[in-house]
Amino acid sequence: MKEALKSIINLSQIANSKKLSDYLKNLSGHFAFILSTEKHTILIVDCVRSIPILFAKFQDTWVISDTGSDFVNTCNLSAKYLNQEQTKIFAMSGFTTGKDTIYKNINCLEAGSFVRLKNEKSADITFDSYYYINFQPWKVNPKYSDKEWLDSSKRVLENLIIRTIKNINNRQVLIPLSAGLDSRLLASGLRHFGYENVVCFSYGLRNNHEANAAREIAKKLNYPWYFIETTRKEFKNCRQKNYYQEYLEYADTFTAVPSEQDVVTISKLRSFDWVDSDAIIINGQSGDFITGGHVSNIFSCCPSKFSKKSPNNILISELVKKHYGLWPTLQNTKSLKLIKSKVIEEIKKHNAPEDSPQLTYALYELSEHYNRQTKYVIQGQRSYDFFGFDWRLPFWDTQMIQFWQSVPLPHKINQSLYKKTLYSLNWGGVWKDCDYPEWISPTWVKPIRLCTKLACSFLGKSIWHKIERRFFSYFMDILCIYSATSWWEIATSPRDHRNSISWLSKKYLKKHNLRFDGSLR
Incomplete structure (x- = not known):
């Protein structure tokens, strides 16, 4: 990464943004850079903005940070600066759209982009923004046979685990293990390739089905497994404590609800003697999305049945149903019109094929990627940062993304190809003939x-x-x-x-x- 930083610094001196884009396109891993030269300040985030960057012009000076709290006092934020369109979208979804935050003139970098700011004392708030890598799930490869897709998928997953092992350098890996496919894939893949320094853990209410399945999976893989219980009373009490409120401030990027899924659990990890000081947390985000798990069956309808106008209506309908329903009463004609305008604006910005009914599903994935996934879901990593843990996101590896965005719709519906691959590989023997039942907790x-x-x-x-x-x-x-x-x-x-x-x-x-x-x- 040091060599990469040197190259980026050298390239940042050049006004030619294409050269910088070409270099960044081949840079793997998760990162964010803020580089200041005499004339410009360049802001860069990785392909999923895993480390967010916000920026705004205040009193002729650019204010830049990875957390919204730095802007509250610096920029004298008040209600008059709120972006009313985005706050309404946020109320329905829990996140904003595009580069906007809930405050006017405070922008965020979008996934896979960099921004060039002019270092000059002026009221000019314009800036140049570039996408060095684009999420383009409409660029499918129609030539492969079913067997070729299966073989290719196997190679992609094998290489994913091999690259992960090479990157972690025998440090202890902590896997938040559940009954799902993705964390199980990581654990079984590490076992298959002989990585020993792994500890699995699960959390939540006592005797929940996710933890029960995780225990059985870890046992078969011969990895140690621990359960960290959380109770409703404990969660409620912890949320009032100073450290929790400080986390909520830290995780507030004005673009999504701060993730609270595992804050209580991660806050405890350092107190356990089975956790190494340099342990790396590796979770399964967001394997389900990348491999087609969020694509509705409705998109598999024969495109010839769509009228010329209906694909966009179907797209908006599915997006609203899935991601804009936190409060169903907010779904009215005016709010739906607002969401549609933002989605269409995004489609045009990314030069997506809006006139191809058979690729409507790809537009759905495009919208979810740049909004919910890379704002709300990915920011779950912030709890790891806050409590001082290193982490990796193997499923957001660029090679993984590039492969799965090339997979045609029939292989994405119900994660068809992904599941075939996992059960065919059967790493660690935790896939075939393994039933992990679900039940409601608590029993009463x-x-x-x-x-x-x-x-x-x-x-x-x-x-x-x-x-x-x-x-x-x-x-x-x-x-x-x-x-x-x-x-x-x-x-x-x-x-x-x-x-x-x-x-x-x-x-x-x-x-x-x-x-x-x-x-x-």
Whole structure:
């Protein structure tokens, strides 16, 4: 990385941004650079903006940081500077779109981009922005046979694990292991290639199905496994502590709800004697998205059935259904029109094929990549940074991304190719003939929930799910994130919500003097 930095510094002296782009395109790993020359300051983030950078012009000077709290006092932020379009989008989704933040004139670097700022004392807030690498899931390879795709997928995963092993240099690897495909792939892949210095751990409510599956997987792989229990009371108490509030400040980038999934757990890791001082945390983000797990079956409909205008309508409908429903009551004609305008703007900016109905699914992946994934999901790494842990994101390896964005739709639906590959490789013997059942935790909820469901059966599935979210999701949340809010507030709320992030979003917006719907208080 030192040699890479020297090369970037040399290239930054040159006004030709194409040369810098060509160099960055071949740079692997996760990084962010801020380079200042006499005439310019250049800001660079990696292909998924794993380390965010924000910037704004204040009193003729550029203010640059990786956290929003640095702007609060420096730029005298107040309600009048809020970006009302983005706060409304944020209220629906938990993240902003494009380069915008919830504040006017505070911008963020988008994934795979760099920005050149002019170092001059003026009120000019213009800047030059470039994408050195683009996420382009419409550039598919239609020539491979099914066998060729399977063989290629195997090679990609094998090389992914080999590169990861080479990079971590025999340091201890901590894997947050669950019942899912991605963390299991990492653990089984490391075992298959003989990497011994691995410890798996799981967390949440006692006796949850994810932890139970993880224990069985780790046992088969002959890796040590530990369970770190979290209770609702503990989560609620920890959230009031200074360290937690400091984390929320640190993780606030004005672009997404700070991730709270594992803050309590990661805060404890240093106290365990089974954790090495130089341990690296490696999680499974975001293997499910990259391999097609978020592509709806509706996109597999024959394109000839689409009318000329319907692909965009289907695209917006699926995006809204999946990612803009934290509070269903906010989905109205005006808000949908706003979301559509932002999505179309993004499609045009990335020169995506908006007139090809058969590639509508790729536009869906494009929008999710540049917004939810690289803003909300990836910022889960911030808890590792805050507590001083090194980390890796193998699934966001550039070669992995490039391969999977070339995979045609039929192999992405239901992660078809990915699952075939995993079960064909069967690393560590934890894939074929391995059943990891799911159940509801805690146990006491099950009979009460079942009786309520039977009593409400005549109301229909949709009403039942609303009842379940209102009265039972709080207790069934194995990560205890709902505990940031009281059960009573959820149960008596005048409106339906989607999940625990709805309530975290509400708290976040309140902190920035906004109502739950993104309007000024």
